[in-house]
Amino acid sequence: MALPDLMDLVMHDPRRLTCLRAVAGEPGEAMPGIENLWRKPVFALTQAGQPTKDARLSLEDLIDRNRGIALIDGGSGPQPIDIPFTSIVVLTAESLPGAQELGRFLADRIEQRFRDVIDPDIGVTIHVEQSLHAAAPVAVYFGHGVHAPPQGGLLPHGEVVIKQNEIAIGQPIIGANTAGGLYPGQSRFAFSRSEMLTPAVHPDLPAGTIFFLGRYPVDSSARDAGGLPLLTALPQTPEARAQAIQVEALPTPTQGGIDARFEILGIRPQTGRVSLGMVDVTLDRRPCRLHQQPPKGPHLAVLGLAIPENFGGRRMARYWIERSHGGRLMSSAMLAPRDSIVVQGRDARRYDRRELRYSRAGGEFRAESISFDNRRRSVLMLEEGEFGYIGLPREQTAISFGPDQSSRGYGTFDWLGEAVRVQFGSGVVERLDNLYDHNPVGFIAAVPGGVAVQSAGDIWILGDRKAQAAGTCTIPANGPFVLGPLVVELRGPTP
Numbered sequence: 001m002a003l004p005d006l007m008d009l010v011m012h013d014p015r016r017l018t019c020l021r022a023v024a025g026e027p028g029e030a031m032p033g034i035e036n037l038w039r040k041p042v043f044a045l046t047q048a049g050q051p052t053k054d055a056r057l058s059l060e061d062l063i064d065r066n067r068g069i070a071l072i073d074g075g076s077g078p079q080p081i082d083i084p085f086t087s088i089v090v091l092t093a094e095s096l097p098g099a100q101e102l103g104r105f106l107a108d109r110i111e112q113r114f115r116d117v118i119d120p121d122i123g124v125t126i127h128v129e130q131s132l133h134a135a136a137p138v139a140v141y142f143g144h145g146v147h148a149p150p151q152g153g154l155l156p157h158g159e160v161v162i163k164q165n166e167i168a169i170g171q172p173i174i175g176a177n178t179a180g181g182l183y184p185g186q187s188r189f190a191f192s193r194s195e196m197l198t199p200a201v202h203p204d205l206p207a208g209t210i211f212f213l214g215r216y217p218v219d220s221s222a223r224d225a226g227g228l229p230l231l232t233a234l235p236q237t238p239e240a241r242a243q244a245i246q247v248e249a250l251p252t253p254t255q256g257g258i259d260a261r262f263e264i265l266g267i268r269p270q271t272g273r274v275s276l277g278m279v280d281v282t283l284d285r286r287p288c289r290l291h292q293q294p295p296k297g298p299h300l301a302v303l304g305l306a307i308p309e310n311f312g313g314r315r316m317a318r319y320w321i322e323r324s325h326g327g328r329l330m331s332s333a334m335l336a337p338r339d340s341i342v343v344q345g346r347d348a349r350r351y352d353r354r355e356l357r358y359s360r361a362g363g364e365f366r367a368e369s370i371s372f373d374n375r376r377r378s379v380l381m382l383e384e385g386e387f388g389y390i391g392l393p394r395e396q397t398a399i400s401f402g403p404d405q406s407s408r409g410y411g412t413f414d415w416l417g418e419a420v421r422v423q424f425g426s427g428v429v430e431r432l433d434n435l436y437d438h439n440p441v442g443f444i445a446a447v448p449g450g451v452a453v454q455s456a457g458d459i460w461i462l463g464d465r466k467a468q469a470a471g472t473c474t475i476p477a478n479g480p481f482v483l484g485p486l487v488v489e490l491r492g493p494t495p
Contacts, residue, residue: 021045060109064073090123092129092130094130096130139195157415161279172200183405192210208236226326231247246264247264262281279428283335292388297392300389301490302386303485304487310376320351323341324338330418333418343367348367398442401414441483442483451474462480477490
């Protein structure tokens with residue numbers, strides 16, 4: 001693994017790597033063969049949509065020569081490392097019957113070539129789709145702002161909505177009709193008006209400008225905006241720079257589930273500075289989402305976690321919890337991480353991402369091992385405050401924690417996988433949601449006087465260091481109970 005020196009870090013400009021585009025072949029030509037795309041120097045990098053004078057490269061060399069820089073801390077202080085971009089969007093001029101095979105082929109080659117430096121949280125994801133506005137037989141996109149939508153037609157959990165005159169007019173789209181975001185695990189999102197700049201486009205955005213939602217890996221502004229993602233305008237053409245486009249954060253609406261709102265401003269001749277539109281960002285539009293503030297009506301406050309010490313015969317070694325602004329669980333990869341709580345046995349330590357050091361819990365939380373019908377769990381409880389809040393459904397609703405396959409209806413609590421990672425004795429690390437299937441842990445609903453629960457095996461009444469199976473009952477307000485891996489209690493008025 002390459003270790004850049006300090007000067008590399010200082011000189012590294014992540015904005016240059018927001019979204020790289022390279023094209024292969026001439027307009028009207030047939031697409032080069034699959035093996036040629038990987039091995040042969042057929043790709044030309046573009047700048048502002050036009051090919052540069054740089055030598056042509058293979059896709060393998062493109063990825064190898066254009067890497068990002070990240071900071072890691074192995075216990076001896078932060079170290080900069082370079083990592084390849086392994087989330088790639090491929091747009092083709094013609095429809096490819098073997099698009100999935102092409103994606104798998106490229107993913108296999110990338111995994112073989114870069115296996116030692118692939119970010120385990122990202123992995124290798126390739127999205128192949130036909131473009132309706134292709135300027136070349138094939139174009140590839142990669143960089144900080146490129147996130148390849150998952151295969152299988154999975155829907156995004158969140159959304160980025162473009163508005164004109166307060167009216168929603170659409171979302172950035174990849175190819176024919178694939179939403180550009182926001183998907184589980186997506187931490188950044190680049191979009192523009194044209195595929196000459198980014199794979200995700202909307203025709204009513206200002207021309208010649210890339211809009212980047214999120215934060216770059218080495219970004220001193222991570223503590224700004226209350227942990228919410230930032231939107232940055234990056235002009236790519238002289239005409240765009242002449243417009244002096246800026247983005248300003250607006251007050252967040254109190255209704256509609258919107259997490260951040262931005263206004264795009266620019267200069268027009270004879271008019272001066274005018275509004276060119278707005279962008280609304282919703283990190284998770286599902287009713288099951290984690291709220292940073294108590295929602296209206298009955299809701300559950302998340303007080304702690306109850307993680308099984310054994311998953312299907314694999315014994316947990318430790319787990320860690322990522323928190324964002326205000327100590328809330330980092331339920332979206334778009335949020336800026338503030339600190340981590342690392343739990344191993346009864347030992348819990350806090351890792352401050354700003355000061356880059358560990359500290360003991362110091363009364364903020366406590367960790368203990370509790371028996372749940374002879375199966376032990378590591379229970380971490382906050383001494384004060386909450387990890388966040390969940391709106392309660394008014395009708396009996398199944399609750400599950402496995403990855404959400406549809407993003408429709410109430411949804412699953414798979415957002416917990418963004419915040420919690422489990423490490424096993426073998427050294428393997430997995431997201432918590434990937435350790436659960438789609439079977440419900442039980443059913444819950446808000447009812448007069450409490451929460452009606454019907455356990456399917458994983459709802460428990462939590463007493464003084466004891467857990468009792470809930471069965472079918474009504475749990476009153478301020479009575480903590482365990483819902484799958486969450487420790488929660490009812491807050492707010494009930495129906």
